[in-house]
Amino acid sequence: MATPKIVYYGADWCADCHMAKTYFARHELSYEAHDIDHEPGAKEAMLAITGGSSAIPTIIIGDVIMQEPTAAQLDKALELKPSLEQSNIQDVIMVGAGPTALAAAIYTTREDIDTVLYEKGVIGGLAATTDWVDNYPGFPDGISGLDLAENLRKQAERFGAKIELGEVLDIAHEDGLVKLSTTDGDRYAKAVLIATGSDYKRMGIPGEDTYYARGVHYCATCDGAFYRDKKIVVVGGGNSAVQEALFLTRFASHIDLLVRSELRASEVLIHQLEKNDKITVHLGVTTDEIIGDGAKVEKVVCTRAATGKKVDFVTDGVFVFIGLKPNTGFLRQTEIEFDEIGFIKTNEKLETAIKGVFAAGDVRSGATMQIASAVGEGATAALRIREYLQHS
Ligand code: NDP
Numbered sequence: 001m002a003t004p005k006i007v008y009y010g011a012d013w014c015a016d017c018h019m020a021k022t023y024f025a026r027h028e029l030s031y032e033a034h035d036i037d038h039e040p041g042a043k044e045a046m047l048a049i050t051g052g053s054s055a056i057p058t059i060i061i062g063d064v065i066m067q068e069p070t071a072a073q074l075d076k077a078l079e080l081k082p083s084l085e086q087s088n089i090q091d092v093i094m095v096g097a098g099p100t101a102l103a104a105a106i107y108t109t110r111e112d113i114d115t116v117l118y119e120k121g122v123i124g125g126l127a128a129t130t131d132w133v134d135n136y137p138g139f140p141d142g143i144s145g146l147d148l149a150e151n152l153r154k155q156a157e158r159f160g161a162k163i164e165l166g167e168v169l170d171i172a173h174e175d176g177l178v179k180l181s182t183t184d185g186d187r188y189a190k191a192v193l194i195a196t197g198s199d200y201k202r203m204g205i206p207g208e209d210t211y212y213a214r215g216v217h218y219c220a221t222c223d224g225a226f227y228r229d230k231k232i233v234v235v236g237g238g239n240s241a242v243q244e245a246l247f248l249t250r251f252a253s254h255i256d257l258l259v260r261s262e263l264r265a266s267e268v269l270i271h272q273l274e275k276n277d278k279i280t281v282h283l284g285v286t287t288d289e290i291i292g293d294g295a296k297v298e299k300v301v302c303t304r305a306a307t308g309k310k311v312d313f314v315t316d317g318v319f320v321f322i323g324l325k326p327n328t329g330f331l332r333q334t335e336i337e338f339d340e341i342g343f344i345k346t347n348e349k350l351e352t353a354i355k356g357v358f359a360a361g362d363v364r365s366g367a368t369m370q371i372a373s374a375v376g377e378g379a380t381a382a383l384r385i386r387e388y389l390q391h392s
Helices: 015-026 042-050 071-078 099-110 145-158 220-227 239-248 267-275 371-391
Strands: 006-010 032-035 058-061 064-067 089-095 115-119 162-165 168-174 177-182 185-194 198-200 231-235 254-259 279-283 285-292 297-304 310-314 317-320 324-326 357-359
Touching (some): 006 015, 006 042, 015 071, 015 145, 015 162, 015 220, 042 058, 042 064, 058 071, 089 099, 089 371, 099 115, 099 145, 099 371, 115 185, 145 162, 168 185, 185 371, 220 239, 220 317, 231 239, 239 254, 254 285, 297 317, 357 371
Parallel strands (some): 006 032, 089 115, 089 185, 115 162, 185 357, 231 254, 231 317, 254 279
Antiparallel strands (some): 006 058, 058 064, 168 177, 177 185, 198 324, 285 297, 297 310
């Protein structure tokens, strides 16, 4: 079958766009590329196609329009056959290709342990969507999240790590091996590392789903540039909300930061917040509903906790940063044990309740949600896996 025409709209600063380009390169697919940031009229053309939905990458394959598609969705639209050899037994399969798995893969592949990383979203994980990382050791001036992720990927691939794009659906122990059911069929490995990390939580209020990508966003580096000279609201009071609000001041004319109780960000970030005259902080404000005209967001309806009075914030967009939830949905039917919030429980060797299955990084119960810790845990997991492989 001839490949249908592929049209891509994206931008340099968007991690999902890099994922899409990697996908096209790996499948040797040519496509018509439009940069919504630098090409005059490209953003408007994209919004006309998507009916005003401002999420990138927007990819049009034949007459199918997709925004932020996963590799599996692209496979489906292109009717591509599974790319993996299904009979292959790997030494290690890592689920996820964020900093934890990439660091672990640097260690395993350097010792000639055959390693495949299986990623359904962005290579580099949440770190790749972080604008600027100031506290990762070894970079005295800081480094962009995308560059850090790219460096980790290159280093892992230099030693022979293979990164595959696809989704793991289930994991089980079978005949001394770990069986992974994936969108590309069943795979087998002697050991598995779950390093799927966490994703941003949603508020679960009326209007949030309706206006997703039409004014409601969870990634500042991905979608912030759509709000040049516009008024926006940021929800949350932790490190993420404050850091992302500061980043969004590059674009927005004004930001209302809505904090449910009190600020929980670090002193350094609170100090930067106090110095920034584009951000107004509202403490003790709960968000109740997002209202729009059907196509775009118009206001957020809130309640002031102290008085119980309703208050509206008129806005062009809402960015939500209210904490993280672990990416463990695919493990719900397994024997793996979780803590009360849903993070994976491990022993001190990072082993889960399934033999041969390890977990590390932001998905693990007790994780500190720092990139440096994630990388450290990745290295520890690799050493534990090596030990396990030697004795199994
Ligand atoms: P946090 O859990 O630290 O903070 C969550 C914030 O969201 C709190 O202010 C909380 O309010 C608020 N919140 C929760 N649910 C709702 C809701 N339904 N409506 C409105 N507000 C709500 O999450 P973060 O994402 O900020 O950070 C996650 C982790 O990542 C932390 O460990 C953090 O330190 C780390 N991190 C570190 C960074 C760095 O080192 N530079 C940068 C970014 C993140 P309340 O207090 O009322 O519960």
